[in-house]
Amino acid sequence: MTLALRRINHRRHVGRKEEMQGEKTTSDRPNDPGHLLHTGARHSDEKMGQSVVDFPVAVVLPAGGCGERTGLGTPKQFCSLLRRPLISYTIDTFHRVSWIETIVVVVAKESLDLMLHIAQKFHHTKVIVVEGGSTRHRSIFKGLQAFCARAGAPPLPRPEVVIIHDAVRPFVEEELLLQLTLAAREQGASGATRPLVSTVIAATSEGYLDHSLERAKYRASEMPQGFLYDIIYQAYQRCSEFDFEFGTECLHLALRYSGTNARLLNGPPTLWKVTYKRDLAAAESIIKDTLSMSACIISGALGETAELASRLQENLAAHSMTVDVFPCVKGKNELLMKTRNFIQISETAASLCETREMVKIFEEASHALLYPVVIVWVHLSMSEEPCPTEKGAELTTIMDISTTFRKTNILLYGIQVIHSKVPELWERSVERLSQITAALVRDRNPALTGQLLQA
Numbered sequence: 001m002t003l004a005l006r007r008i009n010h011r012r013h014v015g016r017k018e019e020m021q022g023e024k025t026t027s028d029r030p031n032d033p034g035h036l037l038h039t040g041a042r043h044s045d046e047k048m049g050q051s052v053v054d055f056p057v058a059v060v061l062p063a064g065g066c067g068e069r070t071g072l073g074t075p076k077q078f079c080s081l082l083r084r085p086l087i088s089y090t091i092d093t094f095h096r097v098s099w100i101e102t103i104v105v106v107v108a109k110e111s112l113d114l115m116l117h118i119a120q121k122f123h124h125t126k127v128i129v130v131e132g133g134s135t136r137h138r139s140i141f142k143g144l145q146a147f148c149a150r151a152g153a154p155p156l157p158r159p160e161v162v163i164i165h166d167a168v169r170p171f172v173e174e175e176l177l178l179q180l181t182l183a184a185r186e187q188g189a190s191g192a193t194r195p196l197v198s199t200v201i202a203a204t205s206e207g208y209l210d211h212s213l214e215r216a217k218y219r220a221s222e223m224p225q226g227f228l229y230d231i232i233y234q235a236y237q238r239c240s241e242f243d244f245e246f247g248t249e250c251l252h253l254a255l256r257y258s259g260t261n262a263r264l265l266n267g268p269p270t271l272w273k274v275t276y277k278r279d280l281a282a283a284e285s286i287i288k289d290t291l292s293m294s295a296c297i298i299s300g301a302l303g304e305t306a307e308l309a310s311r312l313q314e315n316l317a318a319h320s321m322t323v324d325v326f327p328c329v330k331g332k333n334e335l336l337m338k339t340r341n342f343i344q345i346s347e348t349a350a351s352l353c354e355t356r357e358m359v360k361i362f363e364e365a366s367h368a369l370l371y372p373v374v375i376v377w378v379h380l381s382m383s384e385e386p387c388p389t390e391k392g393a394e395l396t397t398i399m400d401i402s403t404t405f406r407k408t409n410i411l412l413y414g415i416q417v418i419h420s421k422v423p424e425l426w427e428r429s430v431e432r433l434s435q436i437t438a439a440l441v442r443d444r445n446p447a448l449t450g451q452l453l454q455a
C-alpha cells in the first residue's frame, strides 16, 4: 500500500497545561519485557486473533504533540531508541497484528515528511499519515476523519472497530488489543486501566487541600482504548470546544456525547506513557532487556572451541541469557531469523567468512531493519604469545567488515582470549570473556564495534 499523505487543516500544538501525569505505575507483576517486542518469532496470538476478528479493525495513533515535558527539542515520539524513532516501535507492534488493516498516524504539519520517511524506512506499509490538530483530541478527530470522504483524498475503508492509542506508549501487547477490540465491538467502547499509585486530591484556589479521593475507588485510565467507529466519530462530531481544548479522555467523550459506558479492562504495567526525558531512557532499557534475553553460540567443530562454548553458555545463563550452541549455522536460516545475538568462537580469522555468509542472509531478509543484531567474534588463541602481525591483521579485518556491517544495523565486536595452560589464568579469562560478551550484547554500543577486545 502506498503511503497516502492527507493534508487536513492543521493548527500548531499549543502545550496543554495538564496536571503532570502520574509516574509509571509500580509493577504488580514482574515487568517481563520478553513478550513486549516482536524481536523474532511471530506470536501465536496472531493466529488466534485472526480466527475471532472477522470484522475490519483500524488504529489511530495520535502523534502530533511537541513533547514539551521532556524538555527536548525533538518531539519525544521521534526521539531515537537504539537508533530508531520511538514511534516506530509502537507502529511495529500494531503492524504485526494480522487482523489490523490500517494504522493512521496523526502528526503535526512540520513532521509529515519525517513520518512518511520513517514509515518508508522501516517498512510500515499499513501506515497512513495525516495532519493533526492543536490538541490531542483534535488530532484524534483528524485521524478518525481519514475514514470519511474528504475533498482531494479517497476515504479509507471504514473500520467497524477503531483502536486509539498514544504513539508514545510503545509497549502494548496483542492479547490486550484483542480483548479491547472484542469488548468495544460488544459494548461500544473499552479502555485499559491501571491501579492508581498516588492518591488523587483536590486543592483550593489558595493551594490548600480541599479533599482527597478514596484511592481504592479509582483507576488510572491508560491507552489503548477501543470504540465502535460510529460511536467515537459521533462523539467527536458533538464534542464541545472546551472538551476539544482541555479534555484528555476519549472514554469520557463516548459517554457524554454518545451515551456509551466503556467496558474497563485491567492492563499490564507496561502501558505507561513516555512523558518525561527519563521515560525515554527507561523505554530504551526495556528494549535492550528484551533484545538481550537470548543468544546463539556458533562453536565450530574443534574440541577447544566447543568446550569454551559450553563454558560460555553456562556463564551467560548467570546473566539471565538463554543460549543455544551450534557447531555451525548452515541450513539454520529459520534459527537465524529468530535470534538477535550471535557469538562465534574460532581459532582462526577464517571463520569471519562464515560471519560474512550469515550477514548476507540477514541483509537479504532485512533481519536487522527494526532491531540491531549483535555478532561477537571470539578468537580463541591456543598460543600464549599470539603473533602480533596475525593479531594486527585480525584487527584490521574486524574493523573493515564491522564498518560495512554497521550500515545494515549489524554490530560486530571482536574479543581475543588466550587459552592459558595455567588453570587459574584460564578460569579468569573465561569469566572475563563472559562478562564482556554479556555487556556487549546488553548495551549494543556502536562505538565498540570493530574493536578486538582482550578477555
Ligand SMILES: Nc1ccn([C@@H]2O[C@H](COP(=O)(O)OP(=O)(O)OP(=O)(O)O)[C@@H](O)[C@H]2O)c(=O)n1
Binding pocket: 013, 014, 015, 016, 061, 062, 063, 064, 065, 066, 067, 068, 069, 070, 075, 077, 106, 132, 133, 134, 135, 136, 137, 139, 140, 166, 167, 168, 273, 274, 275
Ligand atoms: N496536539 C496534539 C498533542 C498531543 N498529541 C499526542 O497525544 C499523545 C499523548 O499526549 P502527550 O503525552 O501529552 O504528548 P505531548 O502533548 O507531546 O506532551 P507535552 O504535553 O509534554 O507537550 C502523544 O502521542 C502526542 O503526540 C497529538 O497527537 N496532538
Ligand SMILES: O=P(O)(O)OC[C@@H](O)[C@@H](O)[C@@H](O)CO
Binding pocket: 018, 021, 136, 166, 220, 221, 222, 223, 248, 249, 250, 273, 275
Ligand atoms: O494528558 P496527556 O496528553 O499527557 O495524556 C493523554 C492520555 O494519554 C491520558 O489522558 C490517558 O489517561 C488516556 O485517557
